[in-house]
Amino acid sequence: MEKATLGGGCFWCTEAVFSKVKGVIDVRPGYAGGTFPNPTYEDVCSDTTGHAEVVQITFNPSVISFRDLLEIFFEIHDPTTPNRQGNDVGSQYRSIILYHSEEQRKIAQEVIEEVQKRLGKKVVTELKPFDVFYEAEDYHHRYFERHPNQPYCRIVISPKVKKFMYHFPDRVRMEEAK
Numbered sequence: 001m002e003k004a005t006l007g008g009g010c011f012w013c014t015e016a017v018f019s020k021v022k023g024v025i026d027v028r029p030g031y032a033g034g035t036f037p038n039p040t041y042e043d044v045c046s047d048t049t050g051h052a053e054v055v056q057i058t059f060n061p062s063v064i065s066f067r068d069l070l071e072i073f074f075e076i077h078d079p080t081t082p083n084r085q086g087n088d089v090g091s092q093y094r095s096i097i098l099y100h101s102e103e104q105r106k107i108a109q110e111v112i113e114e115v116q117k118r119l120g121k122k123v124v125t126e127l128k129p130f131d132v133f134y135e136a137e138d139y140h141h142r143y144f145e146r147h148p149n150q151p152y153c154r155i156v157i158s159p160k161v162k163k164f165m166y167h168f169p170d171r172v173r174m175e176e177a178k
Helices: 011-018 041-045 066-076 102-119 151-167
Strands: 002-008 024-032 052-059 095-099 126-129 133-135
Touching (some): 002 066, 011 024, 011 052, 011 066, 052 066, 052 095, 066 102, 066 151, 095 102
Antiparallel strands (some): 002 052, 002 095, 024 052, 024 133
């Protein structure tokens, strides 16, 4: 098993999508990329800790590659807007890849360049080495699954999940495809 740590805006969104990906074993929302030890959600939302909302993904590389995860990642968020995704504004919502190996760094750099070329716009996704992951509070885990009718879930998260399922039907877990 391998790990990937990605931030593409609100971690409720990225967790909802990656939990439906074939080959993903576990997805945990949390905070990474900052300097403040043991941050809480309130600390991170203050936009002073340097952390981004991220998901830490445990995946089986014989089923899905890191490159495939990044292709999904770049499809479900806007990597061209610094410190925001839609109405979510602040450095905690920035696009970030925290690589766990030199191989992941190389792949991420290649994919960023490909996405930039495809979009014809500057990709602002931060690329930095993984340091430490702080798991989010329990109430953030499986948020979309537990609150599908909450307005944010219906308006923001559900379209991202549907976009993933439409663009990557071969990557959707069998139980989700039904």
